[in-house]
Amino acid sequence: MTLTLDDVEKIAHLARLQLTAAEKKQYQGQLSDVLDYVAQISELDLADIAPTTHAVVQHNVMRDDVAEPSMTLSDVLFNAPDQAANQFKIQAVLDE
Amino acid sequence: MRLTRLPTSLRFRQCWTNEPLSLPVSNLCAEALASGRSPGYYMDLISLSLTELRQALRQGQTTSVAATQAILDRIVAVDNQVQSYLTIADELALEQAAAADARRQQGEDTPLLGIPVAVKDVICTEGVETTAGSQILSGYIPPYDAFVVQQLKQAGAVIMGKTNTDEFAMGSSTENSAYFTTHNPWDLTRVPGGSSGGSAAAVAARMAFAALGTDTGGSVRQPAALCNLVGLRPTYGRVSRWGVIAYASSLDQVSMFGRTVADCAAIFQVTAGYDRRDSTSIDTPVPDYEAALTGDIRGLRVGVPEEYFGAGLQPAVAAAVLAAIEQLAALGAEVMPVSLPHTKYALPAYYLIAPAEASANLARYDGVRFGPRLLGADVIGTLKQTRSLFGAEAKRRIMLGTYALSAGYYDAYYGRALKVRSLIKQDFQTAFQQVDIIAAPTSPTTAFKIGEKVDDPLSMYLADILTLPLNLSASCGLSVPCGFDEQKLPIGLQLMGDTLQEMTILNAAYAYEQTTPWHQMTAPL
Numbered sequence: 001m002t003l004t005l006d007d008v009e010k011i012a013h014l015a016r017l018q019l020t021a022a023e024k025k026q027y028q029g030q031l032s033d034v035l036d037y038v039a040q041i042s043e044l045d046l047a048d049i050a051p052t053t054h055a056v057v058q059h060n061v062m063r064d065d066v067a068e069p070s071m072t073l074s075d076v077l078f079n080a081p082d083q084a085a086n087q088f089k090i091q092a093v094l095d096e
Numbered sequence: 097m098r099l100t101r102l103p104t105s106l107r108f109r110q111c112w113t114n115e116p117l118s119l120p121v122s123n124l125c126a127e128a129l130a131s132g133r134s135p136g137y138y139m140d141l142i143s144l145s146l147t148e149l150r151q152a153l154r155q156g157q158t159t160s161v162a163a164t165q166a167i168l169d170r171i172v173a174v175d176n177q178v179q180s181y182l183t184i185a186d187e188l189a190l191e192q193a194a195a196a197d198a199r200r201q202q203g204e205d206t207p208l209l210g211i212p213v214a215v216k217d218v219i220c221t222e223g224v225e226t227t228a229g230s231q232i233l234s235g236y237i238p239p240y241d242a243f244v245v246q247q248l249k250q251a252g253a254v255i256m257g258k259t260n261t262d263e264f265a266m267g268s269s270t271e272n273s274a275y276f277t278t279h280n281p282w283d284l285t286r287v288p289g290g291s292s293g294g295s296a297a298a299v300a301a302r303m304a305f306a307a308l309g310t311d312t313g314g315s316v317r318q319p320a321a322l323c324n325l326v327g328l329r330p331t332y333g334r335v336s337r338w339g340v341i342a343y344a345s346s347l348d349q350v351s352m353f354g355r356t357v358a359d360c361a362a363i364f365q366v367t368a369g370y371d372r373r374d375s376t377s378i379d380t381p382v383p384d385y386e387a388a389l390t391g392d393i394r395g396l397r398v399g400v401p402e403e404y405f406g407a408g409l410q411p412a413v414a415a416a417v418l419a420a421i422e423q424l425a426a427l428g429a430e431v432m433p434v435s436l437p438h439t440k441y442a443l444p445a446y447y448l449i450a451p452a453e454a455s456a457n458l459a460r461y462d463g464v465r466f467g468p469r470l471l472g473a474d475v476i477g478t479l480k481q482t483r484s485l486f487g488a489e490a491k492r493r494i495m496l497g498t499y500a501l502s503a504g505y506y507d508a509y510y511g512r513a514l515k516v517r518s519l520i521k522q523d524f525q526t527a528f529q530q531v532d533i534i535a536a537p538t539s540p541t542t543a544f545k546i547g548e549k550v551d552d553p554l555s556m557y558l559a560d561i562l563t564l565p566l567n568l569s570a571s572c573g574l575s576v577p578c579g580f581d582e583q584k585l586p587i588g589l590q591l592m593g594d595t596l597q598e599m600t601i602l603n604a605a606y607a608y609e610q611t612t613p614w615h616q617m618t619a620p621l
Contacts (some may be wrong), residue, residue: 051514
């Protein structure tokens with residue numbers, strides 16, 4: 001078993017996921033299986049290999065700095081679960 | 097409070113509610129259904145290929161409204177069994193069809209004028225709910241069309257609705273959809289493949305003349321193979337991802353299904369092209385793909401990689417694919433062995449890279465700008481509550497990616513996977529110095545049973561073992577029907593080409609298709 005239950009809890013917290021006890025147990029097994037499987041890549045000697053992040057390499061795609069119309073405010077806010085005064089509304093982040 | 101510029105009354109129907117679907121059926125269809133008969137009046141019309149329908153529309157033999165109504169009737173008759181559509185935009189579709197007929201009356205013609213198509217539910221459609229198969233986007237009404245949907249509309253296509261998908265395109269069977277599982281029209285107890293299984297099943301059961309999907313690790317080629325369709329995965333960057341809900345951004349690519357190679361080329365033709373809103377879009381001219389279908393493949397060098405014929409390959413699949421390669425040789429192609437030595441490392445590398453990107457992409461689902469919000473005691477609590485709306489596979493991949501990117505593991509997992517990606521890409525580049533295309537099976541097996549792999553994620557991941565190496569490279573690929581196994585389940589031949597060589601693989605598939613009967617076989621439904 002590559003991962004402990006503590007590991008699963010820690011990862012879930014980092015990813016902002018809330019898991020039930022049963023889920024933790026299930027993911028511990030399933031994620032360990034997958035990690036054991038992907039560990040195959042440690043067989044390869046990769047010392048002199050450069051990483052690839054994209055299929056087709058393109059650098060610094062720029063456009064002219066010209067102002068253009070953007071989406072209307074009502075469109076932007078249309079799907080918001082809560083909004084007020086033309087802004088997305090959320091719970092207080094800092095104590096009052 | 098909600099602001100409204102978007103439709104005050106939403107003009108689409110969700111297929112996943114408990115209420116019976118009440119679509120506007122034609123009188124013929126209603127009469128048939130009322131007397132318990134199958135409303136087969138439309139079979140001649142819906143059995144046309146996209147290119148045949150286009151011809152019929154051009155010659156005035158039928159209308160877009162007739163074709164669209166026939167598709168709606170077909171959906172009413174069979175989609176309760178197949179469950180390919182998540183959302184049906186019948187009213188908008190009939191309006192688009194009437195507009196297409198009016199334009200044709202005025203003498204206008206565009207490449208897909210009046211042709212009903214379907215769109216995978218990870219692709220944004222203005223005013224029509226788009227959920228990515230997830231609860232976390234239930235009720236999301238995009239305020240804009242994706243680039244590819246704009247292109248379809250500009251070409252005159254009629255958009256029937258949104259098709260089922262594994263949640264956020266993560267899966268190989270549609271069983272990871274938060275709403276329901278789509279059934280394979282060839283055998284309703286089996287999966288259609290995935291993640292674009294809804295689009296595949298809709299086209300295979302003649303509920304659309306073509307459809308868009310996305311292919312991040314095989315999500316169009318694999319369901320195409322399992323449903324007897326042609327599925328094209330263009331080169332990364334050939335089709336814009338603007339407006340496509342992201343899963344793994346460096347691998348995602350809009351891809352398409354047709355019942356024939358020419359159909360697939362026709363829908364590819366209108367969606368390909370440069371879009372400055374996608375910074376990975378390739379800015380080179382789009383060739384005339386349909387005109388490239390000559391059927392002449394004399395002298396074409398076809399490589400056969402032994403790594404794709406290893407353990408786990410169903411014998412009937414191996415036999416059909418080898419016979420198809422012989423057919424390519426009979427048509428004048430030069431067949432030779434080729435090696436892609438790092439193939440076995442593609443799946444491990446993919447299951448580090450794709451989840452890593454997914455964990456970053458799915459961080460945006462926080463219940464602030466879209467989707468439901470489930471209130472917790474504080475901001476973090478709300479975030480965690482809201483994100484419990486992700487399904488099991490999405491959570492698995494988010495956690496896998498979070499782990500692979502976390503301090504102390506980054507170099508061993510994600511960093512190494514990116515280097516393995518270089519080796520895979522290099523394999524393809526080396527091979528394409530020796531051959532023009534590579535031929536292999538698309539899926540190691542034919543369609544598996546619903547429920548068979550759902551509790552074993554790793555065995556589900558293995559379903560894509562022959563398609564996902566290509567996604568890590570800069571190549572393009574397709575699947576074309578090449579036979580059936582003992583249980584009458586379809587088999588796909590995968591043809592892979594070098595960067596932007598879609599013309600080459602499409603023409604090879606066309607040559608094969610024109611001399612074989614497989615694509616003419618239709619699902620018994």
